[in-house]
Structures are given as C-alpha cells and as structure tokens.
Amino acid sequence: MSVTITLTVNGKSVTASVDPRTLLVEFLRNELSLTGTHVGCDTGQCGACTVHLDGRAVKSCTMLAAQANGAEVTTIEAVARDGELHPMQAAFRDCHALQCGFCTPGMVMAALDLVAANPSPDEKAVREGLDGNLCRCTGYHNIVKAVQQGAAAMRKGG
C-alpha cells in the first residue's frame, strides 16, 4: 500500500507517494535529502531529529510521514537566511555550545520552539525546555548559555 501526501517543507510544496511505514525523518533525509535532521536514538528519547510541524517542535523519528500530510514542516536547513546564521545558530557558535555537533540541529529547533513560547527564558526554563534533547559531549552548560544569548539576540530583532 502507498499513500499520497502533500506537505510544505521549508516553504516548498511537496507531493509524494509513500509507504505508510515511512517515518517523517526517513522522508526528509532519504526522499528530500534534507540530512541536517539527524537520527540519534530512533526511539523518541534524544531529540536529534527535532523539526517543526506547523510551528511546534516534534520528534520526526516518532511520527509517520503521513502524519505530516497537509502540514508545514521546517527543518534546520531553513533556519539560516541568505547565507547568514540565525541568531540562535550564531549564539551556539559563540558560546561553544557544540562539540561533535550531532545534537545541534535538534537543539536549535527545540530552542526556537522554546523561545517562541517564552522569549526570555531563565536558566531553569531552558533546562526544562530542552528536556527532550540529549547531548553526549558538552555537558549542556554552554547550550543553556547559547539559548539565553540567542533569545536575547532575537528579542533585539537580530
């Protein structure tokens, strides 16, 4: 069996015929070659696969591509604009909030969702807001700093 889905990915409309078992992350990576969205655990624990579905952060390894039918999906590839890093990405770089970088796309997508709901999160709010994202390298400290710095830059409209 296959099902036809139509969705908007990073602003472009996409129609495809998919096997129902296709996960959203498989569709993004294998069909659309959007490999910025990573698969870490494949069990819904690590958040490396976080994308936005109609503006809400979700784990793309724990949903079917067909569940995104009719929706707008945004991946890390659409966060930078015109070759310029988004202020949140720039803050991750400034604060050394990544080492191997594997978790970073998911962290940035989760951070953007968090800041959309709470434009000036304190440290506790950032730590709670990133509960669904694991990092094996940094010890989180610099990630928390980066999210606060990125949020501050976004408030200034940077």
Next chain:
Amino acid sequence: MYAFELHKAKSVADAAALIAKTGGKALAGGQSLVGAMKLRLAQPGALVDLSGIAELRGIRREGGAVIVGAMTRHAEVAASADVKAAIPALVALAEGIGDRQVRNMGTLGGAIAHADPAADWPAAVLGLGATVITSKGRHAADGFFKGLYETALAGDELVTAVSFPVPRKAAYAKFRNPASRFALVGVFVAQAGDGAVRVAVTGATATPFRCAPLEAALAKSFTADAAKAAKVSANGLSGDLHASPEYRAHLIPVLAARAVASL
C-alpha cells in the same frame, strides 16, 4: 518498520467502522504507538489516523465539568486558560509529561487508551473520578483501568473525550524517572465539590489505583502532615531496577503530602 495499511478517518463512526473492519488500531499522536510498532511490541496490520476528526479536539467547560476531547494534545491542555481556571492540577500534570516535543504530539485519548503503568493522565482520571466518553457510551473512572496496558475499552471502541468534574481542590505530585520522564510514582489528590476525598496513584503497580489509607487520612484532615503520617504497604507494589516496592511505598505518602502542600 514492518508494512501496514493506513487509513484516515473522517468521523468517529468512520474510524470505529474502519477499526472493526481491518482489526487495526487508532493512531492519535503516535508517541507511544509508533515506538511500540518499531519494536514490534504492537503489530497492528492497519492504523486508522484520527487526526482529521475535528470533533475529537478541544476543551470546553460544561456545568461542573471540564470536557477535554480525546485528540487534544498535552501541550494544549498545559496552555489552556480555561483548564487553568477550573482545574489547575491538570495544567501542572500536562506540563510535566515527557518533554516539549512529546507534549506537542501526544494526546489525552492516546494516553488513557494506552494505559501505560507509569503514565500521568490515568492518575488524574482516577483521582478526579472523571468519566471517559467513548464511541459506545461512558465509563466511570473506577473500573476503567484494568491492568498492564489494559482498559475497559472494546477493540473497536474509541475514546472521544474525558469529562473531569471540577473539584474544590486538587493537585498532582510526581517523582519523575529521570531517564524516561514517566512517573516512578505519581499521586493525584482531590477534594470534590461535596468534600469527598480521592487519592489516585500511578507508577506503583501495573495499573493506577486509589489509595485507601491516604483517602482515610485526608478525609479526616486535608493536610500535608496527615498525608505524610499515612502508612502505605509495599505489598503488591512494583519492584524493578528503578525502585523497590518499599521505596515506592515510601514515596506515595511523601508525594501526597507534597501535592497537598502545593495547594
């Protein structure tokens, strides 16, 4: 993952008919089901997607109750001013489920139909004496949760909404398993409009239960001290690598006291 059929239902009746016909399962947020299917802990041959059924979504106040549609996501309950005004304990409970991403997809109906032994929503359903409204009728909370991942729902019966009676006071306290974020133990305490006290515990056995010693203690005196002094037996409680039955028994009055103290 293995191959399966996928159908999108247009209405509750359509979904129930598709499930009966295919022998398949409902798909809500997928936050439990997709993971279980990857591991083949669940292997339905067909899924019926409920996301297109508008009548299953939303929150409304009706007389002395708050009615939450089955497809309402945890994040929507957490952000609801109506729920916050009527039953703030439900907002706190929903905010504490999993993580942001899980709350952005997972639904009330999926959580109670799934009946994970460590899930949070069942504690609120049982603690408030809520009514589970389904495609076939209504179920009282007492008797709805039957066992490990087992409820009173028939195979083709869909949860459409849950009606939570507005209590005088209620609170939920959870000791999170730091790895899974589920409840190692969670305790929901409530004093109904007529003064009756209910205390429901999740995470401590295969299925949530009402805790008689705590209900008796809090009926006499609805205070944190009374809760803390109650004795809960470890007999029959779960023991696993996360916690022994004795530790879970110890946590129950401690969490009940924290819940009462938060009011």
